[in-house]
Amino acid sequence: MRYGVIADVHANLHAREAALAFLATQELDGYLCAGDLVGYGPFPNECVRRVAALRGPCVAGNHDLIATGRLSDELCIPLAQASLRWTSEVLEDEPRALLRALPLAATADGVAIHHGSVRDPQEYVVTEAQALAALDDLVDVAPAASVLILGHTHRPAAVGRRSGSLLGAGTGEVRLPTDEPVLLNPGAVGQSRSRDPRGRVMVLDLATRVASFHALDYDVEGCRQALRDRGLPPGSCHRPRSRWDGVTGAVKRRVRRLLPVSITL
Numbered sequence: 001m002r003y004g005v006i007a008d009v010h011a012n013l014h015a016r017e018a019a020l021a022f023l024a025t026q027e028l029d030g031y032l033c034a035g036d037l038v039g040y041g042p043f044p045n046e047c048v049r050r051v052a053a054l055r056g057p058c059v060a061g062n063h064d065l066i067a068t069g070r071l072s073d074e075l076c077i078p079l080a081q082a083s084l085r086w087t088s089e090v091l092e093d094e095p096r097a098l099l100r101a102l103p104l105a106a107t108a109d110g111v112a113i114h115h116g117s118v119r120d121p122q123e124y125v126v127t128e129a130q131a132l133a134a135l136d137d138l139v140d141v142a143p144a145a146s147v148l149i150l151g152h153t154h155r156p157a158a159v160g161r162r163s164g165s166l167l168g169a170g171t172g173e174v175r176l177p178t179d180e181p182v183l184l185n186p187g188a189v190g191q192s193r194s195r196d197p198r199g200r201v202m203v204l205d206l207a208t209r210v211a212s213f214h215a216l217d218y219d220v221e222g223c224r225q226a227l228r229d230r231g232l233p234p235g236s237c238h239r240p241r242s243r244w245d246g247v248t249g250a251v252k253r254r255v256r257r258l259l260p261v262s263i264t265l
Helices: 013-023 046-050 062-067 078-089 092-099 128-141 220-229 245-258
Strands: 004-008 030-031 106-108 112-113 147-149 156-160 171-176 181-186 201-203 209-217
Touching: 004 013, 004 181, 013 046, 013 201, 013 209, 013 220, 030 112, 046 078, 046 092, 062 078, 128 147, 128 181, 156 209, 181 201, 209 245
Parallel strands: 004 030, 112 147, 147 181
Antiparallel strands: 004 201, 106 112, 156 181, 171 209, 201 209
């Protein structure tokens, strides 16, 4: 099986169209989506409908859960909170129902799909140590899975349980080991958090055990104008990390460990 893998579309129609146009050329058998269809971007209804129509499973991200009232926004930054309030107001009935129906986890052909971590859709798996811990958790929830796909960080990643980090740069091919589980993150379609504003997708070929990571140009200014037209911050589609992100991220992760996760199912 050969899958197109996407995550963190974040209601960015321009990036979504570029991503799906590229993936349509890749002779795919289906798609896997690691969640966060909405939040930040100006086209939540259009993006939910389009991704829901793809062949293959999609899980709920924390923004999808918050926009539909299944999770509190208390751990979100102010920009995300404001965007999610707007998103919740403009969601139409059908996209809202589609988001509410998304599961927290899914499996397909030995691939397990979650958003943040195996345990928590809000947890960031950024470091190699965190990735190895997530692979340990995978054994408990999906022991037959050899591949774990996550989103949420907006960063491409490939980590083997024994091999460690397998992706040297943000793009390129990674040959997956056959004798150990592997964590993969395609990066974000709709909101880059690096200096490079391109959308990210991955092609996963289970027959050849190769994951190909791609960065795609899209109409960033078109998305920014759509954000302005709706009274949303035009920088929402591209948020390069600042020197404060590490500090605030560490504080939030510490708070998150102290608070129970409450998700309405």
